[in-house]
Amino acid sequence: MIKISKLLYCIAFTTIVMCWFTSGYCENSVKKNNCIDCHNKQGIYKVFENGERIEAIVNVDKYKRSAHKDLECTACHIEFESSHPKRRFRSYSQYKIMSNNICDSCHSDILNDKIHKNFIGSKDGSQFLLCTNCHSPHYTAKSGSPLNNTSDEKEYCLSCHKNEIQIEFLNGDKLSAKININELSSSVHKDLQCSDCHYGFSHDLHPRRTFENRRNLSIANADTCRRCHFDKYTMYEDSIHSKLLSKGDERVPLCTNCHGYHEIQEFGEERTKIARKCGKCHDEIYNIYAKSVHGAALFDEHNKDVPNCIDCHTSHEIKNPLTANFRLHIPELCGNCHVNEKIVGKYGLSTKVISTYIESFHGKKTALYLRENGKFDNLEKVATCVDCHGVHNIKSLRYIEEDVLKEKLVKRCRHCHKKASLNFPNAWLSHYIPTFYKTPVLFVIIWFYKFFIIILIVSIILQIFLSIWRYAVSR
Numbered sequence: 001m002i003k004i005s006k007l008l009y010c011i012a013f014t015t016i017v018m019c020w021f022t023s024g025y026c027e028n029s030v031k032k033n034n035c036i037d038c039h040n041k042q043g044i045y046k047v048f049e050n051g052e053r054i055e056a057i058v059n060v061d062k063y064k065r066s067a068h069k070d071l072e073c074t075a076c077h078i079e080f081e082s083s084h085p086k087r088r089f090r091s092y093s094q095y096k097i098m099s100n101n102i103c104d105s106c107h108s109d110i111l112n113d114k115i116h117k118n119f120i121g122s123k124d125g126s127q128f129l130l131c132t133n134c135h136s137p138h139y140t141a142k143s144g145s146p147l148n149n150t151s152d153e154k155e156y157c158l159s160c161h162k163n164e165i166q167i168e169f170l171n172g173d174k175l176s177a178k179i180n181i182n183e184l185s186s187s188v189h190k191d192l193q194c195s196d197c198h199y200g201f202s203h204d205l206h207p208r209r210t211f212e213n214r215r216n217l218s219i220a221n222a223d224t225c226r227r228c229h230f231d232k233y234t235m236y237e238d239s240i241h242s243k244l245l246s247k248g249d250e251r252v253p254l255c256t257n258c259h260g261y262h263e264i265q266e267f268g269e270e271r272t273k274i275a276r277k278c279g280k281c282h283d284e285i286y287n288i289y290a291k292s293v294h295g296a297a298l299f300d301e302h303n304k305d306v307p308n309c310i311d312c313h314t315s316h317e318i319k320n321p322l323t324a325n326f327r328l329h330i331p332e333l334c335g336n337c338h339v340n341e342k343i344v345g346k347y348g349l350s351t352k353v354i355s356t357y358i359e360s361f362h363g364k365k366t367a368l369y370l371r372e373n374g375k376f377d378n379l380e381k382v383a384t385c386v387d388c389h390g391v392h393n394i395k396s397l398r399y400i401e402e403d404v405l406k407e408k409l410v411k412r413c414r415h416c417h418k419k420a421s422l423n424f425p426n427a428w429l430s431h432y433i434p435t436f437y438k439t440p441v442l443f444v445i446i447w448f449y450k451f452f453i454i455i456l457i458v459s460i461i462l463q464i465f466l467s468i469w470r471y472a473v474s475r
Helices: 002-040 061-066 092-104 150-161 181-185 214-226 230-237 240-246 254-258 270-281 281-290 294-303 308-312 324-328 330-338 341-345 354-358 361-371 385-390 400-413 440-474
Strands: 045-047 053-055 166-168 174-177
Touching: 061 385, 166 294, 214 230, 214 324, 270 281, 270 294, 270 308, 281 294, 308 354, 324 330, 324 361, 330 354, 330 385, 354 361, 385 400
Parallel strands: none
Antiparallel strands: 045 053, 166 174
């Protein structure tokens, strides 16, 4: 009986203590519930003297996930302790400035740190960037808490980065860290979380990194792309751009220079975008290309059949066009389009460009160099497509008079054949197979030799057979 009495005594004492400690909490909970009973309903607005108004609704679900969920309403709204006074404000701006003082009462240490001082406004409102511009008063996420979904993270990050925040580099340059929400929403990365790219950053970790200049920041960001696009990154590592970058060339483009940061778009069917991207660095070549037969068809006619920069140079594994290997593969490169009947057939162009080139002296010499891996000193004497047609300045030959064309072609030939006469180009039949209507004499001679060679071979075989037969009979 004594033990039971002691047990009952302990239970009673514990109950009294718990009630005493929780009495204030219960009372405050009642107060909070009283506030939410009204402020959880639609149609509650605060109207200011200038006509502006804001909703006075509190979303209970969001509030329960916020950093302020354990606070009572009166902890911030102290003037509402015992009554619900009617306050007057000239405008919403004045109301926000007054509300900012409430944050200062608890977060004075944070408001005075180096990060917040860069963009928190002054008390007089001369700079209108206050706490509530970035942090929602009722739905502020708790530091270090896990995010509930992607939209919460974006909302949290954009609460600051929707404002004009400057990144300052050691050399004195500045870069805006403001995010254009519309561009981000239309980006191919729109479904990613901010931390997928900006790893190391979270609700409670926002490290201050220092870079000498904007270029160093871009180089650091390029490693971020590698985490998802490793195949493209390894191609880039073997490119001429990467090799120049390793030598310290600061003009070399990185991932973000071509694709952007938050506004990354698919190039899709708009092939002109690719050429314009390359033109940002290669402006002189871009202007030459734009006036060529390929560039004019691309920009003026939006022709999808003509090649742009990456069709010849590729997009990521860009090779040095001045090397022997690149030069020897030019006929194969041009042949990607010019042997395709579906592409060039509709324009009345010959699809025999590769076969006719290979059958020529120039083509056979190029094939020999390829077999020897280009191990010759006089590689510049090998004539490929670009030696006659040009590189980026390719022109159409359809509307050029024959005499003018021959004169220009002779100049090309004289690059290698110094003593070439005006009739020297006549030996080249272009890339078209001789026909009876276009070149009747040559057409007849070719077919004559074909039949003549067959008759000659048959005659030789017959002569050998008859000689053997006569030798056998004579014995």
